[in-house]
Amino acid sequence: MPLSRALDLAEPASDAAPSRAEAPPVAQGASAFFAQPLVPILTAMGVLILVVAAINFARSAGLVAALWGAGGLAVAVWLRTSRDRAYDLCLGGLLAVGIMAGEVLAGNPPGLSVMFTAANMIEIVGAVVLVRRFAPTLNLSTVDGAIRFLMAGAVLAPIPAAAFSAIWLTVTAGADPLTSFQTWWFGHALGLAVFGAFGVSLTRPHLAVLKRPWRALEAALLMALVAAVTVAVFVMIRSPMGFAIIPVMILVAARLRILGTAAALVIVTLTAVGGAMAGVGPFSGPNVDLADRALMAQTMVFLGCLPIFLIAALLEERDALTERARLGRVRAEAASEAKSRLLANVAHEIKSPIGGVIGIGDLWKGGQLGPVTEQQAEMADMMVRTARQVEALAHDLLDVARAEAGAVKVDLRPTDVPGLLEDVRRTVALRPEAANLRFEMDCAGDGLVALADSQRLAQVIGNLASNAVKYGAEGGVVRFATRRIPRGVRIEVIDRGPGLTPEKQAQLFEPFNRLGLERSAIEGHGIGLALAKRLTELQGGVIGVESTPGAGATFWIELPAA
Known part of the structure; x- marks a missing residue:
């Protein structure tokens, strides 16, 4: 499917008041879902694949998951495609089926699969509700919008699901509740923050920049640089060199803004957490268990790399303000130019008739139009003085117009x-x-x-x-x-x-x-x-x-x- 078509399907539709002949909202939402099912179906398949991959990758250490990308993908698509309550119900049901199928295919028993599916759906629905409440515009191009999205969708949303799973595993398997809560929250919060932010940033305005060949080439080279440095730092080198990725991330934020930074975060997160769980890179060691390795990698991404996303949002917000100021200046200059033309035209229109008034007043006052009384001479003098004031005003208006238009020449x-x-x-x-x-x-x-x-x-x-x-x-x-x-x-x-x-x-x-x-x-x-x-x-x-x-x-x- 072409990318532009997929984005058309992913953009939220505007809510319009139904006419009498239209179907009820529930029927409309259901019909919209079944009329354009490709994006929801592909999302459910992607969620299924991510669930299977995460569980199989983490099972060897008894972890739930060090990086849970399924929730981030589901939340991003849900927020981008949501139309109304009926559509939400259909999409939520499809996502639940995808998660459940992934749990079963990964080999979890039915009871555990149902529990994990319920916990994941609590998390996904909670993230969607919180983001709609606190970041309804989904505008990650401002610092306020990015912070609201990350706090609501990544920090707060996983808490109920983490508590629910910790209690369940404590009761049924005797697991440590704090460890279970910590493992769930870190892995799912990181997935929501990284994959969710990338999905929400994938918009037409951001992709339009990549239509220019040089910008697309620059983006490809920078992503290759991120991948090379990330593999070297988190896979090939055992020394703690994680800070080396930060300058590269800042460069990406400066050049590619939100979308490029979100894509770089996906690469860094997958490599850092994957390397830690695979036992390679700076977080591995003979006396460090797998849970601690994953926790160190997650903490590094949270504290070292994720704040750069806010830098990218700040830069993009500055770009928007700069463009707004430029447009305002252009409009102000156009208005000033129009005002200058108006002043010049008014001054020219005033000068011609006022010269005639002054001439007639002088002739009248001098008695050249016939005998005048003392009162008439005084009135003629008043008329001439007033006319000369208007003439002076016309000259001043003309000078102002010329000065603002840059037409006044000075001989220094x-x-x-x-x-x-x-x-x-x-x-x-x-x-x-x-x-x-x-x-x-x-x-x-x-x-x-x-x-x-x-x-x-x-x-x-x-x-x-x-x-x-x-x-x-x-x-x-x-x-x-x-x-x-x-x-x-x-x-x-x-x-x-x-x-x-x-x-x-x-x-x-x-x-x-x-x-x-x-x-x-x-x-x-x-x-x-x-x-x-x-x-x-x-x-x-x-x-x-x-x-x-x-x-x-x-x-x-x-x-x-x-």
């Missing part, structure tokens, strides 16, 4: 910072709103020359000065300062206004954010500081603010020295 040349500050001071001082303010200059040192675009730098400082005039007018003073810093020049625009809280400082350079002053008497659009930040960065500088509520604000720019 040596720029005399004190002279530029004096020009900005004179320009700002002529504004009507600055009539009651005092402007101070503080240029510490000579040769304060920055590498900047003088026109764009003047625009940035002008925006900062306008901000200081509007929001810091009650302080009465606006101060311009500049001084040297290591490998650069620092420019400051200082006001004595109400200051800013840390929360508002964090939002200050966001476009169209007026920090809650939208309904205040202070005019503004919230783009001046955002534009200043972008223009400063284009000149290779940084911009920021230092402020304390009630103590004014200091806006600073640092630019490289010429």
